[in-house]
Amino acid sequence: MSFIGIEDVSLRYGGADGTLAVQDCTLAIERGEFVALVGPSGCGKSTLLKMVSGLELPSAGSVYLDGHEVAGPQHGIGIAFQNATLLPWRTTLDNVLLPLEVSREYRASFRRNRAEHVERARGLLRTVGLDEFREHAPYQLSGGMQQRANLCRALIHEPDLLLLDEPFAALDAFTREELWGVLQQLFMDRRFTVILVTHDLRESVYLADTVHVVSKRPGRIVKSRRIELPRPRTLEMTFEPGFVDIVHELRDAISEIRAS
Ligand SMILES: Nc1ncnc2c1ncn2[C@@H]1O[C@H](COP(=O)(O)OP(=O)(O)OP(=O)(O)O)[C@@H](O)[C@H]1O
Ligand SMILES: [Mg+2]
Structure with a gap:
């Protein structure tokens, strides 16, 4: 069994007439894996993080964390969002x-x-x-x-698990790239599992072992791309053809979703 199992999960906010944010979403994440979720705005990425942390419970399907079904807020998780809120x-x-x-x-x-x-x-x-x-x-x-x-x-x-919801989105490009290195170092030293939500495809490829592309709302995973580049990854690598090709491939997948 995977460290995190999202199994046929759907979530509708606000009762029967409410917003269907996530539908029939399935995703497995291994212990020590760094996963990035990318996809159009409003497609349900933050909702998926909330279900993993137990802040929201699925309307259908189940989320498993370390062999247990998530039935309420989880304590052994680290969470960081866009605004630092110190x-x-x-x-x-x-x-x-x-x-x-x-x-x-x-x-x-x-x-x-x-x-x-x-x-x-x-x-x-x-x-x-x-x-x-x-x-x-x-x-x-x-x-x-x-x-x-x-x-x-x-x-x-x-924590064994770190949930990051666009943690660098409010920063300028240079600072953001500097923090990719900081996060990579923490990850390499401590080997927690990470789910990172980001709109920045270079960021997702720099940091993740697997990038999952989420469909338009209601969200589900439509493409999973393994990133086999060795670590530590460097900013120079992000301009090399192999890296750029992956970013383009992801960008094409998201463009297709937006056009559909
Ligand atoms: N607490 C809530 N109550 C009602 N609707 C909600 C709630 N949270 C999110 N939604 C709706 O669910 C859908 C998915 O929202 P979510 O925040 O998961 O998207 P997202 O992929 O994280 O978007 P973004 O990239 O803009 O952050 C949106 O239509 C949003 O309006
Ligand atoms: Mg969000």
């Missing part, structure tokens, strides 16, 4: 530690072993180049630095 009155370090303080699962251990957890947070901040800024407040950080801190916060409880 708390403005907390330092960077205290923002990263926040999930340990507030969640019932980790609170007791956090109080007992605070020093150990602070060390872990600083280890993450070091990996993303932010340790020197740990005592700074979010408003003293650039957007890219805030999103780095946001990634650290999503990983502080050492």
Whole structure:
């Protein structure tokens, strides 16, 4: 059985006359795999992430996570969205530690072993180049630095699964490309499983083992493309013919969907 199994899943928001966001969607993700979901706006990508995390439950079909059916919000998952949503009155370090303080699962251990957890947070901040800024407040950080801190916060409880919903969309192109490298490094060091939703096809090919293309709403997977390029991948590689061909292939698939 796969680490994540999305099996014939449909989800309709708002009762019988509501929006059918996802229909008969099936997708298997292996442990340690980096998966990207791409597809037209409004096709149900975020809805798929919400169902994996248990924030929404399918109207039909099932989602399995590590052998169990997802029946409610899951705790061992790291989540990061487009906006960094750091708390403005907390330092960077205290923002990263926040999930340990507030969640019932980790609170007791956090109080007992605070020093150990602070060390872990600083280890993450070091990996993303932010340790020197740990005592700074979010408003003293650039957007890219805030999103780095946001990634650290999503990983502080050492989740097996990281869900990323357009985490770099609000950043300028240079900062975004820099953070691809940061995320790749975290992934190579820690080998969690990732589902990344993105509109940036170069980003999907740079980062993922498999890119899944989602149809127009109601969403289902219409194409799955393995990316066999060796890691670490570099920005130079994104301009090489083999890489560019894959991006074009994905772009064509999405154009076809939009035209259909
Ligand atoms: N909580 C909700 N209640 C009602 N409808 C919703 C809700 N969340 C999403 N929808 C609808 O479900 C459909 C799929 O939304 P979803 O957010 O999953 O799309 P998406 O692929 O993530 O889009 P985007 O690329 O623009 O982020 C959309 O038509 C949206 O309006
Ligand atoms: Mg979305």
